[in-house]
Amino acid sequence: MAKQKLVVVGNGMAGARAVEEVLSRAGNQFEIVMFGNEPYGNYNRILLSNVLNGSQGADDILINPLDWYAENGVTLHSGELVVDIDRAAKVILTESGKREHYDKLLIATGSRAFIPPMTGAHLANGMLKAGVFGYRTLDDCSAILDYVKRSRRVVTIGGGLLGLEAARAMMVLGAESHIVHLAGHLMEMQLDVAGGAILRKAIEDMGILVHVKKLTTEVLGADKVTGLVFKDGETLDCDMVIVAAGIKPIPSSAFARVLRSSAPSWSMITCARSTTRTSMWSGNALSIAAACTVWSRHCGSRAKSSPTTSPAPTRRPPITVRSSRPS
Numbered sequence: 001m002a003k004q005k006l007v008v009v010g011n012g013m014a015g016a017r018a019v020e021e022v023l024s025r026a027g028n029q030f031e032i033v034m035f036g037n038e039p040y041g042n043y044n045r046i047l048l049s050n051v052l053n054g055s056q057g058a059d060d061i062l063i064n065p066l067d068w069y070a071e072n073g074v075t076l077h078s079g080e081l082v083v084d085i086d087r088a089a090k091v092i093l094t095e096s097g098k099r100e101h102y103d104k105l106l107i108a109t110g111s112r113a114f115i116p117p118m119t120g121a122h123l124a125n126g127m128l129k130a131g132v133f134g135y136r137t138l139d140d141c142s143a144i145l146d147y148v149k150r151s152r153r154v155v156t157i158g159g160g161l162l163g164l165e166a167a168r169a170m171m172v173l174g175a176e177s178h179i180v181h182l183a184g185h186l187m188e189m190q191l192d193v194a195g196g197a198i199l200r201k202a203i204e205d206m207g208i209l210v211h212v213k214k215l216t217t218e219v220l221g222a223d224k225v226t227g228l229v230f231k232d233g234e235t236l237d238c239d240m241v242i243v244a245a246g247i248k249p250i251p252s253s254a255f256a257r258v259l260r261s262s263a264p265s266w267s268m269i270t271c272a273r274s275t276t277r278t279s280m281w282s283g284n285a286l287s288i289a290a291a292c293t294v295w296s297r298h299c300g301s302r303a304k305s306s307p308t309t310s311p312a313p314t315r316r317p318p319i320t321v322r323s324s325r326p327s
């Protein structure tokens with residue numbers, strides 16, 4: 001039986017995990033091609049704060065190093081941004097001009113750091129002002145680690161789990177670390193007021209300064225950040241800002257156009273109902289995991305009649321998820 005080509009856009013935690021599952025259940029049925037915007041193999045994003053605070057190196061958090069893809073017969077195009085999908089021709093296109101035909105397409109493009117509207121956060125060219133960072137990728141970590149070397153006071157915007165981890169890392173690295181948070185207490189999505197007060201004391205005891213009920217309206221500085229302005233008129237001088245104020249889902253606008261124009265026939269729900277007729281899937285880590293289960297059951301039942309000849313993929317221990325967060 002001729003192999004179908006499965007193209008996976010997004011080489012993050014969901015995309016790579018989905019591919020592992022397909023390999024283990026129906027590896028002989030698909031030629032698998034992956035596109036990832038990041039220039040690495042798949043890594044455990046959940047452990048990024050360990051890289052930031054120096055307790056682990058980037059290599060330590062790799063789940064599927066580049067060798068893994070070759071060993072398992074998966075073609076990975078890393079550092080390639082997929083910008084469009086031609087649904088009629090069943091082809092995806094990348095920013096660098098690559099085209100790849102697919103029989104089945106899985107979109108697992110995850111999210112990016114959300115930068116809330118703040119005057120002066122971006123330069124005229126749309127890039128973040130020097131000293132202002134989102135926090136989502138290994139590249140973000142590298143850039144933060146580089147910039148903090150020449151920073152005295154670092155402000156982290158966002159007092160959720162991610163912000164707390166980032167602020168602690170800045171403290172560990174020797175900066176004067178501040179957290180600026182919109183709500184009245186830290187981690188207000190998870191904790192009540194009393195819990196928030198206990199947490200705040202623990203954070204302050206570490207030496208991190210906490211500012212609550214602060215809406216940041218402006219990032220000061222011509223070419224690089226020199227301070228923040230809040231809605232109440234107060235200001236805070238700083239050399240560096242890490243924004244940990246939530247995430248914004250990708251797909252990019254090009255994808256969004258395609259997805260908007262698509263009939264619901266390719267959605268996760270339909271995928272679960274009618275696996276055989278669906279040729280596109282998308283979703284976050286959770287929904288892709290669910291879809292993979294449904295899909296691989298389907299593949300598994302077909303595999304029974306056509307025994308697998310491909311090598312078993314390298315198994316790895318399950319990822320330890322330290323806390324529950326929306327993806």
Ligand SMILES: Cc1cc2nc3c(=O)[nH]c(=O)nc-3n(C[C@H](O)[C@H](O)[C@H](O)COP(=O)(O)OP(=O)(O)OC[C@H]3O[C@@H](n4cnc5c(N)ncnc54)[C@H](O)[C@@H]3O)c2cc1C
Nearest residue numbers: 010012013014036037045046081082109110285323325327
């Ligand atoms: C520091 C940190 C700590 C976290 N801690 C926890 C935790 O404790 N518990 C928890 O449950 N969750 C945690 N999360 C969230 C968790 O990492 C995400 O839920 C998970 O990574 C989502 O997986 P994903 O594959 O959907 O997206 P991602 O891991 O974001 O992967 C998507 C990939 O797709 C690529 N991509 C996007 N668009 C394109 C395109 N057009 N072309 C090619 N490639 C593209 C991106 O570059 C990225 O590599 C944490 C996140 C961070 C940043």
